[in-house]
Every structure is written in C-alpha cells, then in structure tokens.
Amino acid sequence: xxxxxxxxxxxxxxxxxxxxxxxxxxxxxxxxxxxxxxxxxxxxxxxxxxxxxxxxxxxxxxxxxxxxxxxxxxxxxxxxxxxxxxxxxxxxxxxxxxxxxxxxxxxxxxxxxxxxxxxxxxxxxxxxxxxxxxxxxxxxxxxxxxxxxxxxxxxxxxxxxxxxxxxxxxxxxxxxxxxxxxxxxxxxxxxxxxxxxxxxxxxxxxxxxxxxxxxxxxxxxxxxxxxxxxxxxxxxxxxxxxxxxxxxxxxxxxxxxxxxxxxxxxxxxxxxxxxxxxxxxxxxxxxxxxxxxxxxxxxxxxxxxxxxxxxxxxxxxxxxxxxxxxxxxxxxxxxxxxxxxxxxxxxxxxxxxxxxxxxxxxxxxxxxxxxxxxxxxxxxxxxxxxxxxxxxxxxxxxxxxxxxxxxxxxxxxxxxxxxxxxxxxxxxxxxxxxxxxxxxxxxxxxxxxxxxxxxxxxxxxxxxxxxxxxxxxxxxxxxxxxxxxxxxx
Numbered sequence: 001x002x003x004x005x006x007x008x009x010x011x012x013x014x015x016x017x018x019x020x021x022x023x024x025x026x027x028x029x030x031x032x033x034x035x036x037x038x039x040x041x042x043x044x045x046x047x048x049x050x051x052x053x054x055x056x057x058x059x060x061x062x063x064x065x066x067x068x069x070x071x072x073x074x075x076x077x078x079x080x081x082x083x084x085x086x087x088x089x090x091x092x093x094x095x096x097x098x099x100x101x102x103x104x105x106x107x108x109x110x111x112x113x114x115x116x117x118x119x120x121x122x123x124x125x126x127x128x129x130x131x132x133x134x135x136x137x138x139x140x141x142x143x144x145x146x147x148x149x150x151x152x153x154x155x156x157x158x159x160x161x162x163x164x165x166x167x168x169x170x171x172x173x174x175x176x177x178x179x180x181x182x183x184x185x186x187x188x189x190x191x192x193x194x195x196x197x198x199x200x201x202x203x204x205x206x207x208x209x210x211x212x213x214x215x216x217x218x219x220x221x222x223x224x225x226x227x228x229x230x231x232x233x234x235x236x237x238x239x240x241x242x243x244x245x246x247x248x249x250x251x252x253x254x255x256x257x258x259x260x261x262x263x264x265x266x267x268x269x270x271x272x273x274x275x276x277x278x279x280x281x282x283x284x285x286x287x288x289x290x291x292x293x294x295x296x297x298x299x300x301x302x303x304x305x306x307x308x309x310x311x312x313x314x315x316x317x318x319x320x321x322x323x324x325x326x327x328x329x330x331x332x333x334x335x336x337x338x339x340x341x342x343x344x345x346x347x348x349x350x351x352x353x354x355x356x357x358x359x360x361x362x363x364x365x366x367x368x369x370x371x372x373x374x375x376x377x378x379x380x381x382x383x384x385x386x387x388x389x390x391x392x393x394x395x396x397x398x399x400x401x402x403x404x405x406x407x408x409x410x411x412x413x414x415x416x417x418x419x420x421x422x423x424x425x426x427x428x429x430x431x432x433x434x435x436x437x438x439x440x441x442x443x444x445x446x447x448x449x450x451x452x453x454x455x456x457x458x459x460x461x462x463x464x465x466x467x468x469x470x471x472x473x474x475x476x477x478x479x480x481x482x483x484x485x486x487x488x489x
Contacts, residue, residue: 001053002178002483003209003264004216012053013268016046020272021197040169040192043272047174051137054178058136061102062172065139068098069146070167073153077160080153088154095150103143106133111339137487138178140336144303146171148184151307157186166192175268179261179486181279182299184306188274197273205270212263220256221482222429227253229421231392235401241412243405247388252433254388255284257485258297277302284437287376288362289353289383300336304329319359326358327351337391342399346390353383381437 001008023038052059072095079088113130121127149167153160161167170192176183230238230246238246262279269276279298286292293301312325327348334347356362389402404410414422 001050002487003261003268004213004482004484009213012046012050016042017271019046036193039272040166043173044165044169047169047172047177050174051172051177055137058139061106061136061139062142063168065099065102065143065146066168066171068102069095069150069171070161070164072098072150073160073167076150076153080156092150092154096147099143099147099150103139106136106139108335108339109133141180141182142171142177144182145176145184148182148186148303148307152185152189158189161189173269173274175265175272175274176276179258179265179484180297180299181262181265181276182303183276184303187277191274195273201273202271205267205272207267208270209264209267212260212265212267215256215260215263216484217482219429219433220253220260222426223249223253223256223433224482225421225423225426226418226430227392229418231398233415233417235398237415238401238405239411239413240405240409242414242418243389243402244385245414245418247385247392247402247406248434249430250388250392251284251385252430254392254485255280256433261484261486282439282442284381284384285377285439286380286384287373288357288380289350290357290362292380292384293350293354300333304333308332323355323358326355330354340394341396342390342393345396345399346387349387349390377437 001012019042020039023035023042026035026038072091075091076088079091109131110133117128117130152158170188227246227249230242259280266276277299281295283292283296286295309325309329313321330351331347334343337343389399393399
C-alpha cells in the first residue's frame with residue numbers, strides 16, 4: 001500500500017482516522033481514562049496493517065530490527081545507571097553491528113555474491129553461487145530510524161523506553177515508515193506521550209498531504225513518462241538532445257516524486273498530532289553542491305552528519321583527515337541508495353566535488369551577490385544533472401551511454417518513443433517544473449502552507465483539499481500504478 005493509491009486515500013486513511021479520533025470518545029464518555037494510550041494503540045495497529053499489506057512476511061524482519069534496538073537500548077541505559085561506560089559502548093556498538101548486518105544481508109548480499117561469482121569465473125575457477133534475496137520494503141529507512149534509538153540512549157539524549165509497544169510505534173509509525181523522513185528518536189520521543197491535536201493542525205496536515213499527492217500523481221508521474229521513454233531507449237538511439245532531455249526529466253521526476261512523498265508524510269503526521277522534520281528546501285536553487293546537500297533529503301544528510309561524520313572527527317581533525325571523512329560519508333550516502341557500482345560512483349562523484357569546494361572555500365560562500373548568484377545556481381544544477389545517469393542508470397554501461405551522448409554532439413532529433421511521451425500535459429509539467437529553479441531561494445511551499453492557517457479560514461483550506469483530492473483521485477484511477485521512486489531503496 002502506498003500513499004498515492006485509491007485503497008490508501010479512500011479506505012485505509014479514513015478508517016485509521018476514525019479509529020484514532022474515536023479514542024477521544026472513550027475519554028469523553030468515561031469508557032477509558034487515558035485516550036493517548038488508545039490513540040497510540042490505534043496507530044500501532046494501523047501501522048502494522050499498513051506494512052503487512054505491502055511487505056507481507058517482511059514484518060518479521062522489521063520486528064527483529066525493533067527487538068534488537070529495544071533490548072540494547074535497555075542494556076545501554078542500565079549500563080549508564082551503573083556508571084559502566086564500557087558496557088554501554090559495547091552494547092551500542094553491538095546494536096549498530098547487528099542492524100547494519102541485517103541491512104547488508106538483505107540489501108547487498110546479492111550484489112556481493114554476484115561480483116564474487118563474476119570474478120571467480122574470470123579467474124578460471126568457475127562461477128560461484130549467487131544469492132537472490134528480495135529487499136524488504138523500507139529496510140534502508142527503518143534500520144536507520146531504529147538504530148538512532150540505541151545511539152541517542154547511549155549519548156544520553158534520552159532515556160530508554162520501558163514499553164515495547166511504544167518503541168514499536170516509534171519505528172513503524174506509518175506516515176514515515178517506508179521512505180522517511182528519517183525521524184531520529186530524540187526528535188519524536190516526547191511526541192509519543194505529549195502531543196495536542198487540533199482542528200487547525202489537522203486542516204494544515206490535510207492541505208500538506210493534498211499538496212504532496214498532487215506533486216506525485218499530477219507532476220512527477222507526468223514527467224516520468226518522458227524520463228522513462230528516454231531511459232528505456234537502447235544506447236544506440238541516444239543522442240545529445242535526447243540524453244539531456246532524459247536527465248532533466250528525471251531530475252524533476254525524482255524531486256517532485258520524493259518531495260511529494262515527504263509532503264504527504266509530514267501532512268499525515270500533522271493530522272495525527274506529530275511534527276516531522278522537513279526533508280527538502282528548494283535543492284535545485286543551491287549555489288554549491290555543499291548547499292545542495294543541506295537542502296536535499298535533509299533528514300538523511302543530518303543522520304549521516306551526526307552519526308557518522310562527527311564520530312569520525314568531523315571538522316575537528318586535520319585538513320587531510322577531514323577530506324577523507326567527506327569522501328567516506330558520501331560513499332556511504334551513495335551505497336545506502338543501492339547495491340550497484342552506479343551508486344558507488346554517484347557517491348564518489350559528490351564526495352570529490354565537495355572536497356574540492358571545501359579546499360577552495362566555496363562551501364562557505366553564502367552571500368548572494370546579484371552578479372554571480374545565477375551563474376552559480378545554474379552551474380550547480382548542471383553538476384547535479386551530470387550525476388543522474390549514475391543514479392538512475394541500471395548499469396554502468398547505460399550510464400556511459402548517456403555520458404557519451406551528453407558530451408559528444410550526436411544530433412538533436414528525438415526518437416519516436418520519446419516524441420510519443422511528450423504529450424501536451426507531460427511537456428507542460430516538465431516546463432513548469434523547470435521554471436521552479438527560478439523561484440526565490442527562500443520560497444518553501446511547506447512554510448507557506450503553515451502560514452496559511454493565519455491567512456485562510458479552516459473552511460477554505462478544507463475546500464482546497466476537497467478540490468485537490470478528487471482531481472488527484474481521478475488521475476490515479478485513470479493511470480497505471482506508479483510506485484514512489486525511493487521505495488526501491
């Protein structure tokens with residue numbers, strides 16, 4: 001089940017909302033004294049159903065990850081209470097090793113065994129067995145989120161939870177379970193026990209959800225038809241214009257798809273009284289790649305910074321070690337996205353360029369002088385586009401085909417399949433998406449929607465939502481199913 005399909009929008013979500021807010025009636029009529037426990041229970045049940053619907057037996061993997069960190073969180077806290085720092089650190093490291101081993105086993109075993117088999121065959125020893133594991137839905141996200149609990153307890157940012165069901169709810173909370181935002185434990189812990197829902201908050205969340213749904217099914221899925229048409233071409237049919245059109249289309253497909261999902265997740269959180277961190281801040285308006293990573297998938301960048309870069313020494317080490325650390329964290333970001341050499345080179349590409357920015361001081365430039373801001377924004381956007389054949393290419397061979405076409409003038413005629421994909425609607429969506437580059441850098445729709453509660457009456461916001469949802473539903477019903485891109489990670 002995904003946010004942008006009919007069963008979720010018109011069946012699962014209304015039923016879950018009814019169960020959740022029905023818990024208030026338990027308190028109102030004296031049936032139950034603590035409605036928060038009932039509300040959390042309803043959310044936990046709905047979240048488990050949500051995951052089982054799409055993940056099936058992978059719920060067992062999810063529960064193993066949850067159990068690992070709940071137990072080690074208790075061990076870490078107990079060691080702290082006894083003043084045994086060594087035992088606390090050992091428990092935290094054991095939690096990290098077990099979580100990352102779980103992630104490696106399911107996400108990277110197929111790739112590693114495939115590479116070993118290919119190498120063995122080339123060396124004349126014959127091919128070796130290759131695993132064929134299916135990737136559990138959301139494992140890249142829930143593993144990090146669950147692991148953040150052990151680390152936060154170890155660092156003393158919070159105490160361990162004594163209730164296993166509360167910790168399970170933290171990990172499986174359905175708005176952010178599958179593809180983020182990556183909400184660290186200290187960011188959500190208090191909200192598990194102290195949150196105040198309101199009509200204003202619900203209306204704000206519903207509007208944010210509707211906005212994200214529109215970004216996904218109207219904008220991203222329209223642009224995807226152009227992007228997919230280009231990436232499905234044989235390498236021999238790519239030319240200069242087609243290749244650049246493909247990476248441009250994919251850039252905006254990815255942004256509107258993933259940011260749309262994040263908007264929907266944040267909106268759903270608001271509807272249930274939770275405030276999740278923002279995940280995007282106009283990334284294609286960045287004036288450097290360093291600036292880009294402060295604006296793109298913000299919760300992943302913050303997780304890697306706080307739980308990997310800073311423990312490696314961060315900015316406190318010497319200049320050479322600092323640059324090595326930067327390379328390491330971007331290799332980690334690249335490999336986190338997938339088990340493929342394309343993601344390794346994607347991470348290395350960003351790491352090397354950010355090291356260059358760091359050495360030359362370009363990462364610290366913040367003043368936007370009129371004379372140079374636009375060249376920097378356009379130049380940064382081009383550097384981002386150049387990396388997308390690695391990010392979206394299924395193989396390095398396909399990525400190389402794109403680079404040969406992009407940097408070797410080879411014609412501008414579009415193949416018939418691409419022309420067919422460029423309908424008026426799809427072309428209009430791509431053109432409109434491209435124009436967003438030129439919006440002010442401080443333009444943030446999420447902030448605008450938050451301010452809307454002061455500018456628009458609640459009824460007006462609900463009316464906007466009521467118009468957006470049926471239109472998006474019509475698009476969903478008329479089109480084929482298109483999963484969110486980050487579900488594959």
